[in-house]
Amino acid sequence: MLYKVKIVVMPRKGILDPQGQAVAKALDTMDYKGINSVRIGKHLEMELEGENQQIVEETVKEMCEKLLANTVIEDYRFTIEEA
Amino acid sequence: MKETKIWQEMGLTDTEYQLILDGLGREPNYVELGMFSVMWSEHCSYKHSRKALKMFPTTGERVLQGPGENAGVVDIGDELAVCFKIESHNHPSAIEPYQGAATGVGGIIRDILAMGARPVALLNSLRFGSLDNPRVRHLFSGVVAGIGGYGNCIGIPTVGGELYFNSCYEDNPLVNAMCVGLVNKNNLMKGWATGVGNLVILVGASTGRDGIHGVTFASEELSEASEKKRPSVQVGDPFMEKLLVEACLELIENNYLVGLQDLGGAGLTCATSETASRAGTGMEIDLDRVPLREKNLTPYEIMLSESQERMLLIVEPSKESKVMEVCHRWGLKATTIGRVTDDQILKVYQDRKIVAEVPARMLAEEAPIYSPLALEPAYIKEISDFNLDKLPEIVDANRVLLALLSSPTIASKEWVYGQYDYMVRTSTVIHPGSDAAVIRIRDTHKGLALTTDCNSLYTYLDPYVGGMIAVAEAARNIVCSGARPLAVTDCLNFGNPEKPEIFWQFQKAIEGMSEACRVLQAPVVGGNVSFYNERNGSPIYPTPTVGMVGLLENVDKRCTQAFKKQGDIIVLLGNSYNELGGSQYLLQVHHLVKGKPPALSLEQEKALQENLYQAISQGVINSAHDLSEGGLAVALAECCISGGLGAKVVLKKEDLRVDALLFGESQSRVIVSIKSAGIPALWQLAQKNGLEVNAIGYVGGESLTIKVDDREWINLTIKEIEQSWKNTIAKLMS
Amino acid sequence: MKFGVIVFPGSNCDLDAYHLVKDVLRKPVEYIWHQQNSLKGYDCLILPGGFSYGDYLRCGAIARFSPIMQEVVEFANRGGLVLGICNGFQILTEAGLLPGVLLRNQDLKFYCQFVHLKVENVNTPFTNFIEPQKILKIPIAHGDGNYYIDEKGLNSLLEKKQVIFRYATAEGVVSDEANPNGALFNIAGVISEKGNVLGMMPHPERAGETLLGSTDGLFIFQSLLNYLEKL
Known part of the structure; x- marks a missing residue:
């Protein structure tokens, strides 16, 4: 079975996000007021063969823990659907 | 094709189309026409500049390779040679500053690599409008980040260059990148497809739709419409290029290559036709074998794609497996896409059918050569009429000095070069910020002094004298660092050469530069012409940037x-x-x-x-x-x-x-x-x-x-x- | 006494580390390709600077899964000396051999310049040759050198004297003005709990010859030689 996986990796709460801060500042100078915060993360999409949804879920979780996110500074979440 | 005059859309004139008809003895198909249009563009064919460029002195006792190859090469003794070239990436940088500048750096590095040399230093000549303009700041910071992003990652120090601000560059910034390489004389390579039966191998990135007609884009004026041509701008991958550099140098060191050519402007069309034409051979290539990034690319797209980080290798069949092994070890895709033939024809196949069949020489060498009209522009007389006696005398010299020092053109450039890794390779012994940068040459006492120079205000007022001064100042900078000038590479940035006033500037500047090169014994060994630097009809100042390399016999004397x-x-x-x-x-x-x-x-x-x-x-x-x-x-x-x-x-x-x-x-x-x-x-x-x-x-x-x-x-x-x-x-x- | 310089695809300061050991220290040194899987015979490993795997995803994140890294971890666990410089430091934190992470520089710009370092602990294999109070002048060149660790981690580092180098002024004052990248507590280098793995953002291999503008990097290498000779 082929699955479509969408993964979001975000900096953890409380971790300095200089890119997000820079964007917030830029938006403010462009006169978009009232921005409380901007945080920048990564969005990954992959297509993945797997026996069933549960196995794919375990694999993706492992990928995130091992490589795709650095859990010292980043959180991740993902969705899986049949392609 | 005739009804719609499709060649005009591709940038060819009716006369040029007729030349193609005469040369082929038939109508070209769509793919062939596309190939002609890029190879006969100003960027690839130098059709407007070629005659004037003949004025440059190009020989000298140390010159091993003058203009015509991928880069110039000069003998520096100890069995070593220095290889260098400067090239413009102005239009791509005006549209997408980060990627435009980054791929400019990537392209010039591959030119040096194609000669078999290890790239060891980068320089940049940059020109922008006033930093008071937010759009200029966006272009400037993007270009600097792009140059740094590419050079820092690939690990070649960016050791020098120059930076000017003038309103004439407001909409048409200049981004000229220079690369310097070192090569053992025995390892010098050429972009020649010699040896009938030898294999043609494509190595590096896969081919996508990026940059199609990039050279045509570089050969017209910027306008509102060019903003929409954004897909023409390529994206660079310095990591891939680092692997490409290491793999190619290893292949050369092991003597596995017959010829080597980079893929830059006009992509596969240029690389195949130029290598075959130089060697007087032909070539067959099979597009089904070219690794693609997306499915369903047409032959036209594959032949014209300017996807970055690709090199073409000419290899004897017996060495194919060894070449593949080295590329594989560096994690690079390498594919045999064709072979060298003896009929001087470039034949392109897809699905076992011929999709293009053109004499290689006709593409690479037989573009028409023009002798554009040259006329002194009216402004020259107007502005030269200046009576110094009418200028008020200075009152507060302290204030003037501080004002000059704090003007961006004169002020410290540390904000720029501090974003470049100028120390990697631990050979930079005079850092950016002095007259010329100096790098040492390991295992010798020698050093190389490097600089780029052009005061375009002078060339605007008098292109002849300004051209002379650009060369003289570069040489003076080299000598101030303790070196002797070796040779010059130039990047001639001008407006539209079809305007007689622009062509006059171009000719005069070359005359002046040539004279100075002769007297100061610094021959021109390579370079690049960038025309059509205009925005909505208003041209930049003529800007013939001089890149110069000098030799220090003893680097301790710097x-x-x-x-x-x-x-x-x-x-x-x-x-x-x-x-x-x-x-x-x-x-x-x-x-x-x-x-x-x-x-x-x-x-x-x-x-x-x-x-x-x-x-x-x-x-x-x-x-x-x-x-x-x-x-x-x-x-x-x-x-x-x-x-x-x-x-x-x-x-x-x-x-x-x-x-x-x-x-x-x-x-x-x-x-x-x-x-x-x-x-x-x-x-x-x-x-x-x-x-x-x-x-x-x-x-x-x-x-x-x-x-x-x-x-x-x-x-x-x-x-x-x-x-x-x-x-x-x-x-x-x- | 043999040094090994590990080469990942995209390493670009491997040459500089190699030349320093060979031409300046005049000690045996070899390149170690990332696909190799033996580290027999080496006394000290250097993970050089550069952009391993293009630094795509996160700096050092992909390199830590190279075959050689498992060997490096075992080598370190056996007490072998490991020096990670710049990208090498990033790889060591990703591999869990050193605590903390290296974030983007606070103002998002790449910085290439000389900095001054205050040495916080001279009782390590990497610093024993340095006089207390000595300020080192060594260059940095990075875009991701902003050291971060949570409060608990920082307290633990301080308690165990694992912070080795801090950004300071030429006079040795640790201040915001001397901090090039926003690093927490001005941290420029940390050592493992056992004291055999050092990671630092500044490049000591670029400060080993007078003609390069400083020889202060040699204090670190001289310390290593000192330590190894006494073993």
């Missing part, structure tokens, strides 16, 4: 601009005249673009450089700095800032204006600082070379003071001077 020691005597080499035309003083203080650029006597220049070179080699000189934008006062301030030492200077007015004496930009002048014990030796040398030398003061204290006769005109602490000079660009960019 010299910088910084004052070194309290008590050293400051000596001015050369003569000062009442010249303010084209000066930064006139521009920044009086807001005038007027007059004639300073005069240049090449004999005087030669005498100065010879004298300075000898003095530095004898170890007499502690610092040397060329006088350029901002004249004597600015140069003295720069020597003080970089040395952290003050100076006391007394000048004689004689028949000069005070502003001309302090801020005039008379040519062939250098300030040096020396121990007092060295004075007799320097005077003796100067007498021998027929050079005017004047002791004008000494190094010391914490201020720069300049008196003219009895009156003190400048008295500023080094701290004040440094503050004006140091943070201008950072402040404008924050």
